[in-house]
Amino acid sequence: MSERIQVLYRVKSDAKSIAARAKAIAVEQSVEMPVEPIDDPFVLNDIVGRVEDIRDLGEGLFEVRIGLAAATTGFEPGQLLNMLFGNTSIQEDVVFYDAEFPRSFAAALGGPRHGLEGIRKRVNAPRRALTCSALKPQGLPAKELAALAARLAEGGIDYIKDDHGLADQVYSPFAERVPAIAEAVAAASAKTGIPTRYLPSLSGNLDSLRKQMRHVVMAGLDGVLIVPLIVGLPAFHTLVKENPDIVFMTHPAFGGASRIRPTFLFGKLFRLLGSDATVFANYGGRFSYTPEECKDLSMAALAPWLGLKSCVPVPAGGMALKRIGELLDFFGVDVMLLIGGSLLATRERITAETARYVEAVRATKA
Amino acid sequence: MSERIQVLYRVKSDAKSIAARAKAIAVEQSVEMPVEPIDDPFVLNDIVGRVEDIRDLGEGLFEVRIGLAAATTGFEPGQLLNMLFGNTSIQEDVVFYDAEFPRSFAAALGGPRHGLEGIRKRVNAPRRALTCSALKPQGLPAKELAALAARLAEGGIDYIKDDHGLADQVYSPFAERVPAIAEAVAAASAKTGIPTRYLPSLSGNLDSLRKQMRHVVMAGLDGVLIVPLIVGLPAFHTLVKENPDIVFMTHPAFGGASRIRPTFLFGKLFRLLGSDATVFANYGGRFSYTPEECKDLSMAALAPWLGLKSCVPVPAGGMALKRIGELLDFFGVDVMLLIGGSLLATRERITAETARYVEAVRATKA
Numbered sequence: 001m002s003e004r005i006q007v008l009y010r011v012k013s014d015a016k017s018i019a020a021r022a023k024a025i026a027v028e029q030s031v032e033m034p035v036e037p038i039d040d041p042f043v044l045n046d047i048v049g050r051v052e053d054i055r056d057l058g059e060g061l062f063e064v065r066i067g068l069a070a071a072t073t074g075f076e077p078g079q080l081l082n083m084l085f086g087n088t089s090i091q092e093d094v095v096f097y098d099a100e101f102p103r104s105f106a107a108a109l110g111g112p113r114h115g116l117e118g119i120r121k122r123v124n125a126p127r128r129a130l131t132c133s134a135l136k137p138q139g140l141p142a143k144e145l146a147a148l149a150a151r152l153a154e155g156g157i158d159y160i161k162d163d164h165g166l167a168d169q170v171y172s173p174f175a176e177r178v179p180a181i182a183e184a185v186a187a188a189s190a191k192t193g194i195p196t197r198y199l200p201s202l203s204g205n206l207d208s209l210r211k212q213m214r215h216v217v218m219a220g221l222d223g224v225l226i227v228p229l230i231v232g233l234p235a236f237h238t239l240v241k242e243n244p245d246i247v248f249m250t251h252p253a254f255g256g257a258s259r260i261r262p263t264f265l266f267g268k269l270f271r272l273l274g275s276d277a278t279v280f281a282n283y284g285g286r287f288s289y290t291p292e293e294c295k296d297l298s299m300a301a302l303a304p305w306l307g308l309k310s311c312v313p314v315p316a317g318g319m320a321l322k323r324i325g326e327l328l329d330f331f332g333v334d335v336m337l338l339i340g341g342s343l344l345a346t347r348e349r350i351t352a353e354t355a356r357y358v359e360a361v362r363a364t365k366a
Numbered sequence: 367m368s369e370r371i372q373v374l375y376r377v378k379s380d381a382k383s384i385a386a387r388a389k390a391i392a393v394e395q396s397v398e399m400p401v402e403p404i405d406d407p408f409v410l411n412d413i414v415g416r417v418e419d420i421r422d423l424g425e426g427l428f429e430v431r432i433g434l435a436a437a438t439t440g441f442e443p444g445q446l447l448n449m450l451f452g453n454t455s456i457q458e459d460v461v462f463y464d465a466e467f468p469r470s471f472a473a474a475l476g477g478p479r480h481g482l483e484g485i486r487k488r489v490n491a492p493r494r495a496l497t498c499s500a501l502k503p504q505g506l507p508a509k510e511l512a513a514l515a516a517r518l519a520e521g522g523i524d525y526i527k528d529d530h531g532l533a534d535q536v537y538s539p540f541a542e543r544v545p546a547i548a549e550a551v552a553a554a555s556a557k558t559g560i561p562t563r564y565l566p567s568l569s570g571n572l573d574s575l576r577k578q579m580r581h582v583v584m585a586g587l588d589g590v591l592i593v594p595l596i597v598g599l600p601a602f603h604t605l606v607k608e609n610p611d612i613v614f615m616t617h618p619a620f621g622g623a624s625r626i627r628p629t630f631l632f633g634k635l636f637r638l639l640g641s642d643a644t645v646f647a648n649y650g651g652r653f654s655y656t657p658e659e660c661k662d663l664s665m666a667a668l669a670p671w672l673g674l675k676s677c678v679p680v681p682a683g684g685m686a687l688k689r690i691g692e693l694l695d696f697f698g699v700d701v702m703l704l705i706g707g708s709l710l711a712t713r714e715r716i717t718a719e720t721a722r723y724v725e726a727v728r729a730t731k732a
Contacts, residue, residue, distance in 0.1 A: 028652065031503030032531055033707035038503055040510070042537070047505030071535055072504060078596040079533040079569050086530065086596065086619030087683075090647050092654045137397030137404055138438060139413030144406070164452065165398055167445040169437055171408070203445050205600035206572035230444045230452065232598015234571035253452030259622045281456050286394065288458045317453075341399035 002046040003104060004067035007084060008097040011062045022051045022064040025094065028087050029068055047072060063097065075108035077233040077273055089259060096260040098268075105272060106306035109237065112276040113244050115309030116302065116334055119276055122222070122247070123158040123195050129333045129361050132159040132314065133354065134340035135181070138166050142177040146184035148350075152343070153188030153196040155354020159336065160185060161225045162201035164251040174200070174212055182219035199249050201225040206235045213243060223247030225279075228270055229254040240274030249314065250275035262293055267300030270311070277312035277336060282327075285318030291330065302334050314338050321353065324360045333364060368412040369470060370433035373450060374463040377428050388417045388430040391460065394453050395434055413438060429463065441474035443599040443639055455625060462626040464634075471638060472672035478642040479606065480613050481675030482668065482700055485642055488588070488613065489524040489561055495699045495727050498525040498680065499720065500706035501547070504532050508543040512550035514716075518709070519554030519562040521720020525702065526551060527591045528567035530617040540566070540578055548585035565615050567591040572601045579609060589613035591645075594636055595620040606640030615680065616641035628659055633666030636677070643678035643702060648693075651684030657696065668700050680704050687719065690726045699730060 007029075013021050026049030027035060038044055046069055053065040073080040085096045112118075120126055133152050135145050145166075152160050160181075168174040178200045185198045202212045202224050209231060216224055228236040228250055240248055250270045255262070266280045278301055281287030283294045298313030313331065316338035327337060339357060346353040373395070379387050392415030393401060404410055412435055419431040439446040451462045478484075486492055499518050501511050511532075518526050526547075534540040544566045551564045568578045568590050575597065582590055594602040594616055606614055616636045621628070632646045644667055647653030649660045664679030681693065682704035693703060705723060712719040 024652070030531070031505065032529055033502040034711045037711045037713045040503075040506060043503050043505035047503065047537075071537065072531065074533050074535045074569075076533060076570050076574075078571075078593075078598075082530065082533075082569075082593060082596050082619055086593070087647075087652075089620050089622040090618060090653050136399040137406075137409050137413065139397065139409035140406060163398055164448065165396070165438065167440050167442060167448075169440045169445075171413075171437065203440075203448075203600075204442055205444075205598075205604040207604070208442075208600075227444075227448060227452070230448050230598070232444075232571075232596070232601055234569075234574075235598055235601060238571040238573070252456060253448055254455050256455040256622045256625045259625070281453075286390070286453075287456050345400045345403045347403045 003070040003102040004050070005070055005102065006052065006100040007066050007068055008099065009064045009066065009088070010057070010095045010097045011064050012060055012093040013062055014060065015056065018054055018062045022054050022066070025064060025088055026051050026066045029066065029083060030072060032087065070102055070104060075105065077109065077237040081233055085260060096264060098261060098264050101272070101306060103306055106308055109272050110241070110274060111272055111306070111308030112274055112311050113240065113309070114247050114276045116312050117309070119247055119312050119336070122197055125158060127333060128364055129328055129331070130158045130312070130336035131358050131361050132161060132336050132338040133157055133343050134161050134163050134338065135166065136163040136340060136344060138163060138169065139171055142172045142180040145172060145177060146180040149181045149198060150184040150188045151351045152354050153185045154192060155351045156192050156194045156358040157196055157354050159197050159199060161199040161249060163340070164201050164225060164227050164253055166201050167203040168208070175215055178215050179219045182221055186220070197223055199223045199225045199247070203231065206238060209235055209239055213239065213246070216246070223249065225249045225251055227251040227253045228273065233273060237273045247276045248274055249277040249279060251279050252281065262289060263297045263300045267297040268305070271301055271305070271308060275311050277314050279314040279316050279338060281317040282315035282319055284323070287317050295330070298331055298335065312336050316340070321357055324357065328361065328364045337361060369436040369468040370416070371436055371468065372418065372466040373432045373434055374465065375430045375432065375454070376423070376461045376463045377430050378426055378459040379428055380426060381422065384420055384428045388420050388432070391430060391454055392417050392432045395432065395449060396438060398453065436468055436470060441471065443475065443603040447599055451626060462630060464627060464630050467638070467672060469672055472674055475603065475638050476607070476640060477638055477672070477674030478640055478677050479610050479675070480642045482678050483675070485613055485678050485702070488563055491524060493699060494730055495694055495697070496524045496678070496702035497724050497727050498527060498702050498704040499523055499709050500527050500529050500704065501532065502529040502706060502710060504529060504535065505537055508538045508546040511538060511543060512546040515547045515564060516550040516554045517717045518720050519551045520558060521717045522558050522560045522724040523562055523720050525563050525565060527565040527615060529706070530567050530591060530593050530619055532567050533569040534574070541581055544581050545585045548587050552586070563589055565589045565591045565613070569597065572604060575601055575605055579605065579612070582612070589615065591615045591617055593617040593619045594639065599639060603639045613642045614640055615643040615645060617645050618647065628655060629663045629666045633663040634671070637667055637671070637674060641677050643680050645680040645682050645704060647683040648681035648685055650689070653683050661696070664697055664701065678702050682706070687723055690723065694727065694730045703727060
């Protein structure tokens with residue numbers, strides 16, 4: 001019998017319709033046609049989706065477990081997403097909740113190449129939480145972004161990422177911005193003795209992503225930021241496979257989280273494809289996740305899973321400096337805090353405030 | 367002053383909070399940081415998003431018009447999506463409603479290379495509605511899919527597309543499936559005298575898409591099906607640019623339509639990037655759009671817009687043969703009807719039923 005992915009969908013329904021609705025989802029996400037005219041036994045037994053279980057969660061909500069044949073994905077990231085939630089994403093009564101993959105997916109897709117341990121090692125921080133900030137606003141020329149990066153690095157921060165809005169715009173072209181910032185960070189690093197890492201944001205099609213990756217390597221960098229749902233999962237995963245020495249931090253933009261549980265999308269699917277560090281919208285900021293959702297997501301990113309390396313949870317989005325203590329209590333030390341705008345808002349005090357942020361995090365040990 | 371894209375977001379809010387909320391969205395979709403510490407006049411004047419208008423739609427819903435600087439997109443499809451609805455897609459109170467683009471976007475992105483007129487010309491159908499069906503179920507070997515395609519073509523259908531679930535799986539590898547089906551369709555075409563077209567579904571990363579495109583051309587075909595939200599908008603648009611002679615039909619999978627108005631995503635954005643024919647979930651089928659939404663989407667795909675070619679609306683999804691008359695009354699003749707499962711369900715009568723379908727559509731003239 002063929003291997004199956006076990007997918008959990010949460011479906012709004014009444015009790016007397018749910019069995020038929022579950023069957024319809026199983027068909028939609030596999031053969032997408034009436035089952036009656038199919039007479040090929042291989043298709044019927046090994047390809048058509050199978051309703052494995054239906055649980056009544058109360059208040060008109062049901063959890064439906066469907067077994068989808070692994071073979072239908074071809075173990076290709078785009079086709080995987082298509083089979084998990086292609087057509088069904090358009091049906092308003094369904095939320096994609098979770099999936100359990102056979103171990104063959106770990107072997108085929110590989111997950112993070114570095115994970116929490118690798119990301120910690122790069123900045124000599126074996127046990128504490130990690131610090132991160134972002135270069136903004138877009139519109140500044142490369143030189144000013146580099147000066148800003150230097151001030152953050154002089155405060156001793158671990159990771160500095162481009163804002164995901166920094167692409168290849170005329171006012172700070174990638175090929176000009178990245179070496180300038182890399183050099184500024186390296187110079188600051190030489191002063192502080194702290195191996196601060198800079199993660200440029202990659203964008204465009206696969207040709208452009210590869211070209212940008214060559215600039216990254218030429219600039220002596222060893223990590224990047226990428227937005228999988230914008231560049232496409234196939235392009236993201238191709239880069240991961242081609243660049244085993246590069247750390248990949250993922251950004252959640254275009255995640256439309258109301259229809260896919262964030263734990264699955266950012267905590268598991270991005271990890272399966274090779275994200276070493278997954279940025280997500282933290283509770284209490286500009287986004288609408290609850291503390292429980294954030295804890296759940298970060299645990300999914302870190303938990304032992306299919307033998308894959310862990311993926312660093314990176315809570316972000318309107319995080320204030322005064323929340324550091326609370327966030328470390330909440331997430332523990334297996335975390336990278338990403339504080340962007342509220343550091344940038346301290347203007348001329350930015351290096352001192354960065355140092356304060358860094359100190360607060362360094363003081364917390366496992 | 368720099369060019370701006372005018373974006374309409376629909377926001378749930380109360381009257382006293384909407385001004386601040388609108389401002390927050392304008393910032394989120396541009397500089398993504400507090401505006402106060404920004405002192406660069408170029409960034410303040412030409413980059414930060416601008417609230418242009420707020421309309422109270424009643425019942426706690428507001429329409430917010432925001433001007434986003436065209437320059438922030440770099441005229442690159444992925445970065446465009448990022449700027450339009452990257453972070454905001456994660457905020458549950460916002461639906462992306464629509465956008466008006468400066469004409470520079472038409473020049474940079476180009477829209478459909480063939481459009482309604484080109485798609486009609488290929489099948490010698492200058493004035494009537496067009497017919498289409500889909501090859502399913504996945505799991506069948508190439509030979510059986512080819513036999514099925516032949517039976518549809520013998521019924522005189524205009525276009526036959528792969529199910530978007532057909533990728534490059536072991537049971538019907540692309541390189542084997544496509545020439546086999548192309549040959550079967552050509553043979554049937556020679557018998558009927560009707561120039562039926564076959565559109566294979568492309569998948570994978572850009573390398574794989576390009577390789578598949580070479581197989582398409584080698585098989586003598588001149589059109590394809592693609593899923594932009596799965597392969598990624600950058601990859602989709604790259605293929606369009608590289609293959610001006612190929613007709614591109616787009617599939618809406620992973621569209622998660624509850625947060626982006628389908629009219630914009632499938633009727634306008636896919637058109638701007640070069641879709642010649644846009645498949646969408648029709649009303650009254652398995653999906654939840656209303657007749658008004660479907661009419662609106664198809665009008666957006668066809669209407670004069672930025673000097674672009676039109677894009678053929680392709681209503682699909684659980685469409686029954688008995689609805690042909692109703693659908694032609696509703697959509698008129700500038701449409702391609704896509705009837706898949708309910709044709710396949712007629713089993714041994716499939717060629718005769720296809721002929722009946724084709725005849726019903728041919729009988730309707732503008």
